[in-house]
Amino acid sequence: PNDVDGHGTHCAGVIGAVADNGVGVAGVASRHVQVRIMALRFIGANGGARSDAIRALEYAVAMGAKISSNSWGGGQRNSPSLEFAIESAAAAGHLFVAAAGNEAEDMDASPTTQCGPSQNLTVCVASTTSSDFLSHFSNYGARSVHVAAPGSDILSTYRAGGYSSISGTSMACPHVAGAI
Numbered sequence: 001p002n003d004v005d006g007h008g009t010h011c012a013g014v015i016g017a018v019a020d021n022g023v024g025v026a027g028v029a030s031r032h033v034q035v036r037i038m039a040l041r042f043i044g045a046n047g048g049a050r051s052d053a054i055r056a057l058e059y060a061v062a063m064g065a066k067i068s069s070n071s072w073g074g075g076q077r078n079s080p081s082l083e084f085a086i087e088s089a090a091a092a093g094h095l096f097v098a099a100a101g102n103e104a105e106d107m108d109a110s111p112t113t114q115c116g117p118s119q120n121l122t123v124c125v126a127s128t129t130s131s132d133f134l135s136h137f138s139n140y141g142a143r144s145v146h147v148a149a150p151g152s153d154i155l156s157t158y159r160a161g162g163y164s165s166i167s168g169t170s171m172a173c174p175h176v177a178g179a180i
Contacts, residue, residue, distance in 0.1 A: 004045070006159040010166050011071050012037050013157030015178035024163055025156055028178035035178075038065055043072060054085040057096070061089045069177035070098045070114065071170035079113040086113070090121040097123045097177040099169035100139040107141030115144045123180075127151025127172040138169055149175035 003009045016035030019026035029035050038060055042052035053072065060068050068089075086096050098114035100107060107115050107124070115124035126148040127135035134140060135152045151172030158164035 003039075003041070003159050006164060007071070007166075007170065008039060008041060009159050010154075010156045010164060011069060011170060011174045012039065014154060014171060014174040015069060017157050028175055038063060048072070050079060050082055054082060057085050057089055061092050061094045066093060067095045067097060067177050067180055069174045070096060071168075071173045073099070073101060073170075077110070077112055082113045083119070086119070086121055095123065095180065096121065097125060097173055097180070099173040100124050100126045100141075100145050102127075102137045102168050102170075103139055104137055105139045107139050107144035109141075111141075111144050115139070115141070119144075123147060123176060125149055125151075125169060125173045125176045127167070127169045135167065135169075137167070138172075147176055148172065149179075151175070 013025060013027060015027045016030050016037050017025045017027040019030040027035060040056040040060060042048045042056045057068060089096055100115055114122055124145045126140050126145045127138040128148045128150055129135055129152040149172040151169055152167045153165045154171040155163060155165045
């Protein structure tokens with residue numbers, strides 16, 4: 001898909017930008033495995049529908065993807081259909097890695113389907129700074145957020161062959177997905 005805002009290209013670069021080639025940046029997974037990225041876009045200029053997110057997850061699982069890096073916002077609160085899709089993906093051996101969100105909220109008090117305290121089928125990722133402190137914008141939660149990873153001022157690939165530094169749990173999420 002055409003990446004109109006650079007978000008997907010940036011996240012993909014965090015996972016799999018080619019290492020040791022003297023060009024740009026290196027993805028977290030690129031030195032250890034042959035990285036294969038399945039780019040699926042369901043969010044456009046006018047947002048995206050939950051049903052499209054579910055279809056993208058189902059497609060990824062059907063095509064054999066074992067891990068999905070889900071750096072999409074608008075946390076779905078109490079979504080039985082999304083929860084069922086995540087459960088079905090897990091039953092097929094798929095791991096759903098999700099960005100915690102950028103509202104500086106306690107996810108234990110206000111969980112989403114992707115990062116709820118009862119959701120033991122996902123890995124929910126908060127963002128840290130270069131000093132390994134929680135990023136000021138990152139959502140958090142002792143029970144609902146499982147791990148934190150670099151997400152502040154992350155340099156990665158960007159649309160049109162460029163590079164850009166971006167901050168967000170969207171940048172932390174692919175660090176974890178790529179490391180798994």
